[in-house]
Amino acid sequence: MPIDATFPPALVMLAGALLLPLLPRNSRSFFSLFVPLLALGLVWMAPSGVHLTLELMDYPLVVYKVDRLSRFFGTIFALITMIGSLFAFHVKKAAKQTAALLYAAGALGVTFAGDLITLFVFWELMSLPSTYLIWARGGRESEKAGMRYLMFHLFGGGLLFAGILVHTGETGRILIEQLTARDSLSSWLILAGVAVNAAVVPLHAWLPDAYPKATVTGAVFLSALTTKTAVYVLLRIFPGWEVLIYLGVLMALYGVVFAFLANDIREILAYHIISQVGYMVAGAGIGTEMAVNGASAHAFSHILYKALLFMGAGAVLHTTGKSKLTELGGLAQKQPLILWLYMIGAFSISGFPLFNGFISKSMVVAAAGEAHHSVVMFLLLLASVGTFLSVGLKLPCGAWYGENRGLSPLPPPRNMYLGMAAAAFFCILHGVAPGLLYGMLPYSVHFAPYTFSHVVETSQILIFTFAAFWVIRKQLAGEAGITLDVDWFYRRPARWVQKIFLEDLEAAFTKVETLSMDLVGKLSLLSKNPMLIFTKSGGKYFSPDTYRPGIRTLLLLVLFTFVLISFWGLLGHLFAVIK
């Protein structure tokens, strides 16, 4: 198949990932930039329609199908992979670079899948490379968190696959379509499987558990790809499912509250992924054209500013080796550029006018208002207050201002600045010129973000959030420790499970083994030494020396008798001959 405008970008990523380890060390970083660029070009050039089909048994697989929604998500996935690779340009480990490309190949494959089997295959392709990006950090914490992450995603994949099987069994169809049957098991199984990857509360605990323990550069890819492919699938298959509205609002607020309690800066950001994805899930639940547009636009903006924030936090970790608020502080003078680039991301996620969060988040909020979900609208606005509080105020105050702990950060590699600057550029570009983003959206946009009342409303909220923060800022320092989340339910009982199923079971086996060996030992005494039955003495254990003199005498006697008889026979023979 020649590479033309209809060549699947996911296969380009996949081929790139497989080719990369074979290249010379110095050209790999360039190659990891070039591959997503090529994929991005293909995404843009591809006309709408079905471009690649395969036959699997009797099912027609649609491997590459393009429409406005998938092109929109494909664009941002390819773009962020390129920006992430730029940020990771200094990384020379082939395994890390390959993992990132494989992971992106999975995300693009899901985005352009036209049937459920293809979707599932690429869905699963994402889980292992993403786990590797956590493991690659090294250390016991990352190893264990990565394993929990992998287990959780295999569980989610299992739910998804079960749902697909039931769905295909019930309807005989495997093409991706909107599911509307609210009473069918298959829909709920698929929804649950997707919800795991979207980090829908209460299936979210893998995210704040694993992301803070990933590598500095790996976390950038993680923050961008897994949850947003799940959002894409929700928009594609489940628009208008009311339950998603409430789950989305729950996520938005849950993330905010837990982020406030977190001490690790990347954990704060991880909880804010849940919170921001909550807006998108709610948008999918509302399901109107404006809501789907809003959720898509917010996914696009979110990927950019969240990657930027993770790059900023990652740069701090990379240069100081620290990531906890209680260990950071006083870096503002030493890292002004990282601080400012981070703040562009923080302004964006908080929805400041002129930044991309403003033009996308407000679309979801307005869609909620327009669909007469006023309570939902206010709760989403409240979540944005909490977002500014944690990401825009508490985190930078703790990490860059606050108590000077005498840290002397190393200078970060230049490419880190470039990666951050690229993300920051798009955050501002879309904030200033929203038409560039709106023009790519799946439906035509009838929404103007920059109205007088909207700017006033947002300014009031943000300024007075700052005022409240300033009043009680003294009590907001980070506190050492961890926050319990629903991962308690599988981490804490792990100890008991280990005790019951491993330690106690092993103890029981050992006990049974000792008992049976004892019994066998006792039984064997009977056959070991038959003399015991007659003598009742001779000790418990067999010693050959005890019997040696007796047997020796007996044998000598036998031998002597034999010799005597032989001698006797020989003499008789001799006499017979002599006669």
Next chain:
Amino acid sequence: MSKLRWALLAIATVGSLWGGFATPHHPAHDAWWNRIPVFFALFGFFGCIGIIFLAKSLGKLFLRKGEDYYDAD
């Protein structure tokens, strides 16, 4: 914060509050919150305090544990 930033903030504050009063209203089909000019200022201020209070009390109640909570024994 530097004096310049405080000054800019003061201008933005006055501007946003003035904007709240200056926004044209249609009492007939405006929602009730749009009729209160400083509604969103109050929303931001008390929302922020509310979130901090909620998070802190949940943390105190049972959510915050020591670093080695999962590693102990």
